[in-house]
Amino acid sequence: LGSRSILRAVADKNGDSEDYAVDLNASNFDAVLRDTPATFAVVEFFAHWCPACRNYKPHYEKVARLFNGPNAVHPGKVLMTRVDCALKINTNLCDKFSVGHYPMLFWGPPSKFVSGSWDPKQEKSEIRNIDNGRTAEKLLNWINEQIGSSFGLDDKKFENEHLSSNISDPGQIARAVYDVEEATSTAFDIILEHKMIKPETRAPLIKFLQLLVVHHPSMRCRKGSAEILVNFDELSPANTKQEEVAGAVKNFQICGKDVPRGYWIFCRGSKNDTRGFSCGLWVLLHSLSVRIEDGESQFAFTTICDFVHTFFVCEECRQHFYEMCLSMSSPFNKARDFALWLWRTHNKVNERLSKVEETMGTADPKFPKMIWPPMQLCASCYRSRNSQKIEWDEDEVHTFLANYYGKTLISLYKSNSVLGNVGAKGILDESTTSTNAVAVPVGAALAIALASCAFGVLACYWRSQQKSRKYYHQRYSLKKYDY
Numbered sequence: 019l020g021s022r023s024i025l026r027a028v029a030d031k032n033g034d035s036e037d038y039a040v041d042l043n044a045s046n047f048d049a050v051l052r053d054t055p056a057t058f059a060v061v062e063f064f065a066h067w068c069p070a071c072r073n074y075k076p077h078y079e080k081v082a083r084l085f086n087g088p089n090a091v092h093p094g095k096v097l098m099t100r101v102d103c104a105l106k107i108n109t110n111l112c113d114k115f116s117v118g119h120y121p122m123l124f125w126g127p128p129s130k131f132v133s134g135s136w137d138p139k140q141e142k143s144e145i146r147n148i149d150n151g152r153t154a155e156k157l158l159n160w161i162n163e164q165i166g167s168s169f170g171l172d173d174k175k176f177e178n179e180h181l182s183s184n185i186s187d188p189g190q191i192a193r194a195v196y197d198v199e200e201a202t203s204t205a206f207d208i209i210l211e212h213k214m215i216k217p218e219t220r221a222p223l224i225k226f227l228q229l230l231v232v233h234h235p236s237m238r239c240r241k242g243s244a245e246i247l248v249n250f251d252e253l254s255p256a257n258t259k260q261e262e263v264a265g266a267v268k269n270f271q272i273c274g275k276d277v278p279r280g281y282w283i284f285c286r287g288s289k290n291d292t293r294g295f296s297c298g299l300w301v302l303l304h305s306l307s308v309r310i311e312d313g314e315s316q317f318a319f320t321t322i323c324d325f326v327h328t329f330f331v332c333e334e335c336r337q338h339f340y341e342m343c344l345s346m347s348s349p350f351n352k353a354r355d356f357a358l359w360l361w362r363t364h365n366k367v368n369e370r371l372s373k374v375e376e377t378m379g380t381a382d383p384k385f386p387k388m389i390w391p392p393m394q395l396c397a398s399c400y401r402s403r404n405s406q407k408i409e410w411d412e413d414e415v416h417t418f419l420a421n422y423y424g425k426t427l428i429s430l431y432k433s434n435s436v437l438g439n440v441g442a443k444g445i446l447d448e449s450t451t452s453t454n455a456v457a458v459p460v461g462a463a464l465a466i467a468l469a470s471c472a473f474g475v476l477a478c479y480w481r482s483q484q485k486s487r488k489y490y491h492q493r494y495s496l497k498k499y500d501y
């Protein structure tokens with residue numbers, strides 16, 4: 019099992035069992051703590067034979083319920099885990115943390131636990147012994163003090179009154195990398211659930227996959243998109259029935275088997291019906307727009323327009339977005355222009371929705387629609403501003419977008435090295451060659467994509483899949499955008 023599967027498998031049990039804390043042992047300890055999107059972790063070292071530990075368990079679980087699993091009230095903040103020191107496999111691990119009594123609780127950033135240790139004599143350590151967590155109330159108070167929160171044991175699902183807005187914190191976007199993966203997976207789940215792969219929708223889907231293969235910010239999703247793309251003609255020959263296609267594609271999970279996880283982090287709203295998928299989709303589109311090369315800008319534009327128009331099941335959203343696509347009178351030659359177009363278009367949506375939400379009272383109070391980026395995020399983006407009008411410095415906006423949706427978005431991946439060495443390298447190797455993929459067949463476009471991405475491992479995999487392949491020599495011309 020992958021480390022995320024462990025997190026999910028444990029989380030999935032929560033429907034009928036009260037075990038929310040994640041059981042770790044020496045073999046999965048590092049991997050789970052490295053992969054968690056949570057900002058902090060609590061590790062409880064205990065022994066299953068210890069009566070005090072058994073009595074403590076309901077207290078610990080009461081707190082873990084708030085943070086772990088798909089129904090977590092405050093997901094992504096704290097990962098609550100436990101290690102049974104009475105199991106032989108964990109002896110060394112417990113020794114490394116100088117576990118001298120049970121239960122013994124530690125707190126720290128998850129990455130500090132990876133290959134980590136704790137020594138009571140050590141003066142400076144980011145791992146701290148929790149010395150006052152003997153009841154659920156005390157433990158939660160201790161956590162609240164550390165992170166300046168006011169979580170309560172009675173907090174209910176989605177009653178995120180404590181959710182802090184991420185509007186003006188530029189570093190928060192780093193957490194959105196998980197949401198971009200979640201949104202990509204959700205988009206493809208929706209496509210399958212709604213049986214949307216048809217002969218007439220193949221072209222927009224293939225083009226979008228081509229874009230993802232090269233420019234998705236997550237290595238996992240680039241790899242998964244490539245696998246689907248490589249097998250696309252086998253998966254959906256023109257005459258195959260919908261059910262067969264859906265069944266076959268389902269076996270290829272676009273961002274790997276551990277995504278989706280079932281919750282949002284950056285895109286989490288303070289109500290259960292706000293934000294989430296549509297926020298994740300925007301972040302995905304922006305992060306694609308800042309990764310393309312000049313020569314791909316028109317391709318990226320038509321691809322994203324067609325994808326939203328064909329596959330985004332919010333009728334009003336896709337219609338409005340498409341109208342804005344159609345209103346473009348000349349093709350894009352520069353990646354910068356396309357990134358700025360998408361930013362402007364998103365702001366038009368924000369402007370329209372802010373009025374609607376104000377009238378209808380449907381806004382998320384923590385995340386009201388606004389013209390973006392606000393001053394707090396990018397003061398230099400503003401040349402001048404009065405109540406009527408903002409005069410933007412578009413060079414500054416573009417620099418900001420490129421940094422925000424480029425490097426910052428994947429910085430958490432890097433620092434956590436979630437994907438291990440290969441993944442981190444894949445993510446950092448953002449150099450790509452311009453690819454007018456719209457004019458080349460699927461296989462050839464992929465070959466160019468792979469060659470240009472330094473995807474060593476994936477390229478090997480791809481070649482091994484190509485032995486007896488015949489490509490569709492099909493031109494995906496989209497008349498609507500032929501200028």
Ligand SMILES: Cc1cc2nc3c(=O)[nH]c(=O)nc-3n(C[C@H](O)[C@H](O)[C@H](O)COP(=O)(O)OP(=O)(O)OC[C@H]3O[C@@H](n4cnc5c(N)ncnc54)[C@H](O)[C@@H]3O)c2cc1C
Nearest residue numbers: 293296297299300326334335338339361364365367385390
């Ligand atoms: C293509 C598309 C079209 C949509 N059209 C409609 C519609 O017609 N009607 C409707 O009700 N809903 C529409 N939606 C949904 C709506 O835009 C929001 O996604 C949703 O209301 C959730 O809002 P949010 O607060 O999470 O912020 P979102 O608007 O989803 O934005 C997500 C994040 O992107 C960043 N951001 C905000 N503005 C910009 C910008 N201009 N440039 C770059 N980054 C920005 C912010 O960090 C923000 O938190 C659409 C969504 C998409 C993806």
